[in-house]
Structure formats: structure tokens, C-alpha cells
Amino acid sequence: MSQVRILAVDDSASMRQMVAFTLRDAGFEVAEAADGQEAYEMAQREPFKLVLCDVNMPRMDGISLVRQLRQLSNYKFTPLLMLTTESGPEKKQEGKAAGATGWLVKPFNPEQLIATVQRVLG
Amino acid sequence: MAGIDLKRFHRAFFEESFEGLDTMEAALLRLDPACPDAETLNGIFRAAHSIKGGAGTFGFSDISDYTHVLEALLDEMRAGRRAPSAADIDLLLRASDALRQLLIAARDEQAADRAPADAIHAELEACLRGAAAPAAAPAQAAAADQAGGWRIVFAPHASLFASGNDPLRILRELAALGAIEVRVRDAALPRFAALDAESCHLSWDIVLRGDVTREAIVELFAWVEDECTLDIAPLAATVPPPAVAEAPPPAPASAAARAEAARGEAARGDGASIRVSTAKIDAMIDLVGELVITQAMLQQQATRLDPAVAEALLQGLAQLDRHTRHLQDAVMSTRMLPVEAVFSRFPRVVHDLAARLGKQVRLRTFGESTELDKSVIEKIADPLTHLVRNSLDHGIETAEARRRAGKDAVGTLSLRASHQGGHIVIEVADDGAGLDRARILAKAGERGIACEASSMSDGDVWQLIFAPGFSTAAQVTDVSGRGVGMDVVKRNIESLGGRVELASRAGHGMTVTIRLPLTLAIVDGMSVAVGDDIFILPLPSIIESLQPQEAQIKRVAGQGQVARVRDEYLPLVALHDWFSLPARPRAAHEAILVIVEAERRKVALLVDALVGQQQVVIKSLETHYKRVPGISGATILGDGRVALIADVGEIVRIATRAAAA
Missing domain, CATH: 3.30.565.10 (Histidine kinase-like ATPase, C-terminal domain)
Structure with missing residues (x-):
């Protein structure tokens, strides 16, 4: 499990901390970005094994981030998961259409997060 | 993973939520009902959205529920389905106030007074009802548990990999639910030369045995339901699948298997910051203050050394002096905040x-x-x-x-x-x-x-x-x-x-x-000698220092002494007398007059000598001893002695009052 680098993207520092802490606790390495733009720049420098991103963020939202990452050859098949609060189908569809692998509906607890991450990485 | 205590994130959550509320408030005040700016609305929405998400995650479901309605209303506005009226903005402002109260109560672990929040909650809902009610969520087909198991036909579309999904993962998840038998259908697999490794050409027939609900299975396919043909049927009701050759599914093209590069670079974010408690910073400032004193002490000792012999040591000390100053500046700057922190409340x-x-x-x-x-x-x-x-x-x-x-x-x-x-x-x-x-x-x-x-x-x-x-x-x-x-x-x-x-x-x-x-922790001071003691006069209050002629000092009946400086008569305060130090029989004209000003009034302070000018770290006398009239604090000198910092404002006030009486 070592060396698996995950990029966590959320404009909320507490959510980011929670996600990063939980994943690190589970043995993953985690890089953090505060918005889509920052994440996109980081992702261009390094191929992460998984990107977890919030939907609503300043500068670049999660859906645009997913759309843009999918254009990168390094991210053609990388799992891109959206952390979404909207449980309605609209955002999920929008995310899927942009190329997201799946989603995790907030609020989620650390166990659910790990389970989901292991589902795509294990 | 059950060991992770979410409480550790609460502080960050609250700090960020309060910041979010501030942002929300500022943006609401900026919002022009006549022509709402999309980005401003988005910012407000995001703030509410983050609070709701965090509150739900960190266990404050009442706050999350409350914010949900607020967010829903904002979403209507953001989506352009509702134009924010002045009344709406007012309601949203009040709603953010109520939310703040809920957050404060949650932070302080006290029971919130729900009444205001409930009232506003009702108002928000009434406001929302004006807009179209959201369509009811499609009811899930609640199938009864199937004792026998399920037959699942999973035929992904060719484009499945493009969303980062992998049928193998889903099969693995299914295997975790119960015993599975998997058969692959490879009829659609093209000849090798024509094979597009980035598309999915296989489909699967799966028999899952065990006590599994239909929802549990549907849930596993939730991410791919639009990217596949899926048929889930109770085991008993299906006919046996046609026999097909078993073959392992092809490994999806692994785009992720690349060397990791530039790790250090990636970790660096623009404008990255961390939150540190002020107690830690204050402790650091205290330590740096001590370091400055130690450094000054060394410097003073070094003046006794022969420069020819101790050249290297003196050079080292000079460098230490420079670094100490820089360190002090750097540490002080961590306490600096943009004045926006207070301006932001005024809108x-x-x-x-x-x-x-x-x-x-x-x-x-x-x-x-x-x-x-x-x-x-x-x-x-x-x-x-x-x-x-x-x-x-x-x-x-x-x-x-x-x-x-x-x-x-x-x-x-x-x-x-x-x-x-x-x-x-x-x-x-x-x-x-x-x-x-x-x-x-x-x-x-x-x-x-x-x-x-x-x-x-x-x-x-x-x-x-x-x-x-x-x-x-x-x-x-x-x-x-x-x-x-x-x-x-x-x-x-x-x-x-x-x-x-x-x-x-x-x-x-x-x-x-x-x-x-700029700061209350350090002051530029002039050290002056009064008898055997050293006092610090804050430099900003000093106008000039001069050695007076005998004729400049006059005694005025009932008013003590005055000093005539450039045609102005100033009350003269001898610091010996002021601080009741052992009197020294020294004529005034052999001493130094320091003219200080406070509240646009000037006073001449009589001291024995000027010692030097230096930055001093202010230590509170009140916390360590008690408040002393005429003294605003203390500091430690290079030789380890304590010097008191004169409260020029107070001295001037008392001296001029005495003179005017």
C-alpha cells in the first residue's frame, strides 16, 4: 500500500484535513489542494493514483477539474471521485458526464471513506 | 478505522465555518439586488455549502439540517431561478446570524437556543416554497431479501474505462458480498490486431449466492449504472446461462502505473498556510526576546575583548546579532494580521x-x-x-x-x-x-x-x-x-x-x-541613567534631548521647576524625585533634559545621562508584579539587569496637571 499517492481537493480545510488524516492513517500518502486550479497544476506535475475532489470550489470547481484531468494522458483511467453533498441525481450525472469514476456523498465517516478508496485502489 | 476521533477536526471546522460566515456576510452586503453578481452568489453558496458539509461530517446534524434550507435557497438564486430581493438578502443575513449562534453553541458545547434558528428556518422554507418544490426522490424498489441469491448480467459499455472504472473492482466487491461464480462473455472481443485496449469488450454473467439484498448489489453498480447494461434477477427465476468459455478479463490499460515524480514540488501549494494557536506564537516571541537579551549580554561582554585576539569570535557575534534581529523580525511578523480582520466587520x-x-x-x-x-x-x-x-x-x-x-x-x-x-x-x-x-x-x-x-x-x-x-x-x-x-x-x-x-x-x-x-511587544527605546538605575523612554515620545544651561532652569513658586526651551516653559520632572530614588546632589545643568510629548503637551525630564538607543522587548510588570504608576512595563538589559520602561503619557498627564493647578 505504500507509495500510493492520493490527491485530496477541497476548499474546506477541515474536510481536507479529515480526508487526508483518515487516508494517511490507512497508509496512503496524501497531497492536498484547496481548489480545482491548484489540483490541476499539481496533477500535471505528478500522476496521482486517485483524486478525491469536492464539487463546489472557487477558481475551478470539481466538475471542471474532472473534465480537465480526463484530458491528460496520465489521468485517462485514473479513478476520480467526487465528494458531493447533493444526493440528487443532477450533480452525479454532471460529474459522470465530465468523466468522474464515482462519488462519495457527504456527510461520510472515515470508515466509508476508506471503504470507498479501497474499492477503487485495493 | 473506527479509531479516528472526528473531534480533532472540530477546531478547524469551527474556525473555517466562522470565516465562511464572515465571507457570506460580506458578500451578501455586496450583493446588488438589481444586478446580482454570479461570482458573489457562488461565493455565498459555497460558504453555506461547506458549512453544511462539514457540519454533517463532524456530527453536527442540527446545523447541517438548518444550513440545508439556507443552501437550497442560495442554490435557487445561484441557478438563476430566483432573483435575490432586498428582503431575501435581509433574511439571509439574519439566517447567517442564527447559524453563527448555532455554531457558537456547538463550539462551546452548550445547548443552543433553537428558537431564533427555528423561526428563520421556517421563514427560509416559506421563502423556498415560493419556488418549485423539488421532485420527490425516486422510490427505490425495495426487494425482499433473496435467500437463494442473484443472477447478474453485467455488460459494460465500451467506454467504461474512460471514467476510471474497472469491472474487476466491481467483481471483487461482489465477491465480498457472498460466494460468486463468474463467467465471462467474450463474443464481442475483436481480433487482436483490431483490439482497442482502452475499450471494454467483455461482459459477465455472475451468480451471487448468499443473503444479499438487491440494494446492496445496485449500490455496487451505482457509479456505472449509465455505462452498462445491468440485469439483476433472483436466482430461481432465471434460466441457466449459455455455456461460454471462461477467460480472465483483460487487465484494463493501466494509466496509473507511472513513475512518481516531483513529489516535493507537488506538496507545495500556493499561499499554503497552517493554523497555529497564538499561545505558541507568544511563547516563541518570549523565547526570541530572551535570545535578544542573551545576545545583547554577549555583545556587552565582548566589548572587553581585544579585537586583535578575538577577531573570529567578534565576527561570529556580529553575525549572531544580525541573525537574531532577523529572527526577531520574522517571529514578530507571524503575529501580524491584515487590518481587514477588523475592517471586515464594518460593512x-x-x-x-x-x-x-x-x-x-x-x-x-x-x-x-x-x-x-x-x-x-x-x-x-x-x-x-x-x-x-x-x-x-x-x-x-x-x-x-x-x-x-x-x-x-x-x-x-x-x-x-x-x-x-x-x-x-x-x-x-x-x-x-x-x-x-x-x-x-x-x-x-x-x-x-x-x-x-x-x-x-x-x-x-x-x-x-x-x-x-x-x-x-x-x-x-x-x-x-x-x-x-x-x-x-x-x-x-x-x-x-x-x-x-x-x-x-x-x-x-x-x-x-x-x-x-505596529506592535505592542517591542518598543524603540532610549535608555537613560538615573542614579544607578537605567530607565527606558519610548523613542516615539521623545522630541529632543539637550544639556541645559543653568539659566534655562527656573523654580516657579508653587509649581516646582520649569525649563525654558526655545521660548517655551515646560514643567520639569526630575526622574530621581519622580521614582523616589536616592537624591544625588547634582546641578541641573550638569544633567540632561529629555523633552517628551504626550497628548500634545510637553514635559522636560531630567536624567543623569543618555546611555543608548535600543529596541527593547516589553515585559508586563502587571503580570509579574503589579501595576506601578508612571511605569508601563519592564525589560531586561544586555547585562541582565531589569530596566523599567517609563509611562511617558502618564508622567506628562500628572506633571502638566500639577503645573496647571
Whole structure:
């Protein structure tokens, strides 16, 4: 499990901390970005094994981030998961259409997060 | 993973939520109902959205529920389905206030008073009902548990990999639910030469045995339900699948298997910051203060060394001196906050107050990024609020009065911050009526303040409003209150080592200028010798130092001594006497006069000698001993001795009062 680098993207520092802490606790390495733009720049420098991103963020939202990452050859098949609060189908569809692998509906607890991450990485 | 305690994230959650509320409030106040800015609306929505998400995650479900309605309303506006009216903005402002109360209660682990939040919750819902009700969520087909198991036909579309999904993962998840038998259908698999490795050509027939609900299975396919043909049927009801050759599914093209590069670079974010408690920073400042003292001590010892012999050591000490200064600057800068931290509260204050007073006021702020010490920021908030309220209440006229005067009906209040030398200057300016000289003089007469109306300069007249209890408001309003007035503002600012200045033009408005030191932790001081003791005089209050001629010092009956400096007679205070130190029979003209100024009044302090100029780290005497009149603090000198820092303001006040009596 070592060396698996995950990029966590959320404009909320507490959510980011929670996600990063939980994943690190589970043995993953985690890089953090505060918005889509920052994440996109980081992702261009390094191929992460998984990107977890919030939907609503300043500068670049999660859906645009997913759309843009999918254009990168390094991210053609990388799992891109959206952390979404909207449980309605609209955002999920929008995310899927942009190329997201799946989603995790907030609020989620650390166990659910790990389970989901292991589902795509294990 | 059950070991992770979410409480550890609470602090960050609350800090960020309060920041989010501030952002929300500022944005709401900026929002123009006539032409709502999409990005402003988005910002407000995001703030509410983050609070809701965090509250849900960290276990504050009541806050999450409350914020949900708020968010829903904002979403309507953001999506353009509803134009925010002034009433909506007002409701949203009140909603953010109630949310703040809920958050405060949650943070302090107290039971929240739900009444205001519930009332607003109801209002928000009523507001929302005006818009289309969201379609009911499609009811899930609730199938009964299937004792036998399920037959699943999973035929992904060719594009499945493009979303980062992998059928193998889903099969693995299925295997975790119960015993599975998997058969692959490879009929669609093209010849190898024509094979597109990035597309999925296989499908699967799966038999899952065990006590599994249909939902559990549907859930596993949730991410791919639109990217595959999926058929889930109870085991008993299906016919056996046609026999097909078993083959392992092809491994999806692995795009992720690339060397990891530039890890260090990736970890660095732009504008990255961390939160540190102020206690830690204060501890660091204390330590750096000690280091500065130790360094000064070494420096002093080194002066006894022969430069020829100890050249390397002296060079090292000089370097240490430089690094220590830099370290001190760097540590001090961690306490610096942009003045925006206090400016940001005023849009709301002005909005509410203008509405209450029936005036139209636009607030403009400049130099919000100007930094100053956190402790100073905390202490100027109240005086600034008072000045802003004053300007709105007494300065800026009603729209009607302004129109009559030929001015823009909307008054302007400006807050401006800037650095000037070692000081920060904050200006509160309005374009209102300005101070009324006649009224101030009349009021002063009423209050029995002696003044000669004809000969007083405007500047002197303006100073009158700083007199305790002075108020020229034609009637006392609930806004500016009574009693606590400009005198309190002035006292608060001066206790920070600052000054308040006033400028006013009748009909054009007035400007209050506050000049403050950047920090309260360090002061540039002049060390002076008084007998065997060293005292520190804050450099900003010193005007000049001189060696007096005997003729310059005069004794005035009943008033002690005065010093004549450039045709001005100044009260003379001998620090020996002031601090009751053993008297030294030394003639005044053999000593040094240090002319200091506070509150625009000057006093000549008599000391034995000037020792030197240095930055000193202020240590509170009150926390370690008790408050001593005429002393504002203490510091430790290079030789380890404690030197007291003279409270020039207090000395001047007492000395001039004595002289005037």
C-alpha cells in the first residue's frame, strides 16, 4: 500500500484535513489542494493514483477539474471521485458526464471513506 | 478505522465555518439586488455549502439540517431561478446570524437556543416554497431479501474505462458480498490486431449466492449504472446461462502505473498556510526576546575583548546579532494580521446602522492588507466601531439634508489603513456635515469647560470633544449612546501608544486619524541613567534631548521647576524625585533634559545621562508584579539587569496637571 499517492481537493480545510488524516492513517500518502486550479497544476506535475475532489470550489470547481484531468494522458483511467453533498441525481450525472469514476456523498465517516478508496485502489 | 476521533477536526471546522460566515456576510452586503453578481452568489453558496458539509461530517446534524434550507435557497438564486430581493438578502443575513449562534453553541458545547434558528428556518422554507418544490426522490424498489441469491448480467459499455472504472473492482466487491461464480462473455472481443485496449469488450454473467439484498448489489453498480447494461434477477427465476468459455478479463490499460515524480514540488501549494494557536506564537516571541537579551549580554561582554585576539569570535557575534534581529523580525511578523480582520466587520455595522438611522451610506475601505500586530488589531476594533458609529450618527446627514446641501444623497464613509514609518495610520473619514464649532463651544460652556471662544484655533476646539462625557449630538440616540464618547476612544488609542487626530471642514465632513505603533511587544527605546538605575523612554515620545544651561532652569513658586526651551516653559520632572530614588546632589545643568510629548503637551525630564538607543522587548510588570504608576512595563538589559520602561503619557498627564493647578 505504500507509495500510493492520493490527491485530496477541497476548499474546506477541515474536510481536507479529515480526508487526508483518515487516508494517511490507512497508509496512503496524501497531497492536498484547496481548489480545482491548484489540483490541476499539481496533477500535471505528478500522476496521482486517485483524486478525491469536492464539487463546489472557487477558481475551478470539481466538475471542471474532472473534465480537465480526463484530458491528460496520465489521468485517462485514473479513478476520480467526487465528494458531493447533493444526493440528487443532477450533480452525479454532471460529474459522470465530465468523466468522474464515482462519488462519495457527504456527510461520510472515515470508515466509508476508506471503504470507498479501497474499492477503487485495493 | 473506527479509531479516528472526528473531534480533532472540530477546531478547524469551527474556525473555517466562522470565516465562511464572515465571507457570506460580506458578500451578501455586496450583493446588488438589481444586478446580482454570479461570482458573489457562488461565493455565498459555497460558504453555506461547506458549512453544511462539514457540519454533517463532524456530527453536527442540527446545523447541517438548518444550513440545508439556507443552501437550497442560495442554490435557487445561484441557478438563476430566483432573483435575490432586498428582503431575501435581509433574511439571509439574519439566517447567517442564527447559524453563527448555532455554531457558537456547538463550539462551546452548550445547548443552543433553537428558537431564533427555528423561526428563520421556517421563514427560509416559506421563502423556498415560493419556488418549485423539488421532485420527490425516486422510490427505490425495495426487494425482499433473496435467500437463494442473484443472477447478474453485467455488460459494460465500451467506454467504461474512460471514467476510471474497472469491472474487476466491481467483481471483487461482489465477491465480498457472498460466494460468486463468474463467467465471462467474450463474443464481442475483436481480433487482436483490431483490439482497442482502452475499450471494454467483455461482459459477465455472475451468480451471487448468499443473503444479499438487491440494494446492496445496485449500490455496487451505482457509479456505472449509465455505462452498462445491468440485469439483476433472483436466482430461481432465471434460466441457466449459455455455456461460454471462461477467460480472465483483460487487465484494463493501466494509466496509473507511472513513475512518481516531483513529489516535493507537488506538496507545495500556493499561499499554503497552517493554523497555529497564538499561545505558541507568544511563547516563541518570549523565547526570541530572551535570545535578544542573551545576545545583547554577549555583545556587552565582548566589548572587553581585544579585537586583535578575538577577531573570529567578534565576527561570529556580529553575525549572531544580525541573525537574531532577523529572527526577531520574522517571529514578530507571524503575529501580524491584515487590518481587514477588523475592517471586515464594518460593512455589516454600516448596513444595519444606516438602515436604522434612515440614511444612505456607502462604505469604502482602502489598504485592508496593511498588517499590524494581532494584539493591536483586537484593541482597535472597539474604538474604530465607535468612530464609525459616530460618523454615521452625527457626521453623515440624511439623504434629504444632503440633497439640500447640493451633495450626493448617498454619504460616503471611508476607512483607510497605511504604513507610515514604524506606525500604522488608520483614517475614518466621512463626507458629512463636519464638526460644528459654535455648537462645540456652546456645549463646552454648558459643561463648564473653560475656553476662550474667540482666540481658540479650530484644532483646539476639536480637542474639546475628547473631554470626558462630551457629546454634541442634538439628542442622545441609541446609536452613539451617551457618556462613553470620544474621550474613551482617545484613551484606548493612547493606551496602545497611539495618537488620535481630528480634521474637519464644515459641510465637507471630518476625518479622524489614528496613529498606532505596529506592535505592542517591542518598543524603540532610549535608555537613560538615573542614579544607578537605567530607565527606558519610548523613542516615539521623545522630541529632543539637550544639556541645559543653568539659566534655562527656573523654580516657579508653587509649581516646582520649569525649563525654558526655545521660548517655551515646560514643567520639569526630575526622574530621581519622580521614582523616589536616592537624591544625588547634582546641578541641573550638569544633567540632561529629555523633552517628551504626550497628548500634545510637553514635559522636560531630567536624567543623569543618555546611555543608548535600543529596541527593547516589553515585559508586563502587571503580570509579574503589579501595576506601578508612571511605569508601563519592564525589560531586561544586555547585562541582565531589569530596566523599567517609563509611562511617558502618564508622567506628562500628572506633571502638566500639577503645573496647571
